[in-house]
Amino acid sequence: MKIGVLALQGAFVEHEKILERIGVEAVEVRLPEHLDGLDGLIIPGGESTTIGKVARQWRLLEPLLAFARSGRPLWGTCAGMIFIAQDVVDGKPDQPLLALMDVTVRRNAFGRQVDSFEADLDVPVLGKEPFHAVFIRAPFIERIGKGVEVLAKLEDGAIVAVRQDNLLATAFHPELTEDDRFHRYFLSLSGTS
Helix, strand or coil, X not given: CEEEEECCCCCHHHHHHHHHHCCCEEEEECCHHHHCCCXXXXXXXXXXXXXXXXXXXXXXXXXXXXXXXXXXXXXXXXXXXXXXXXXXXXXXXXXXXCCCEEEEEECCCCCCHHHCEEEEECCHHHCCCCEEEEECCCCEEEEECCCCEEEEECCCCCEEEEEECCEEEECCCHHHCCCCHHHHHHHHCCCCC
């Protein structure tokens, strides 16, 4: 299995390390041709506006859309979740979005960098053991559309993980923990794991 990690900006190396640890070939994606032959793609956390602008500059927007529409799994974490959302509250006017997932996301929903936090989440698709999630300048989902499955919420009800068909989105950073269950769940979406 070969999984791409969009390597334009942000926490892509951390995703690569987890993928390699669980026996999956990780490929850094910077150009359209890097998408060839991939079984899935992760769009990491970082700065969503920067990721979108660099993707547009390097002519990656249409190839990323085509990749997702091919049915192969695509996972956005934190900024990646913003980048694949249909709508963004508090987004920048010139912020490129893929608009793949029928959700509305609020950027920096929990505050600034100093307001980052960790929380144990109940994520039934991962089993009974809570998932320890790291939130850094994290977004959350304000609205979900038809066909969007909620995978995890905070205690206050804020939606922080969702799935829609082959698309997965998390407001937090699973790559910053030793728990590889979200990565394994993502791999299961391809149907080849």
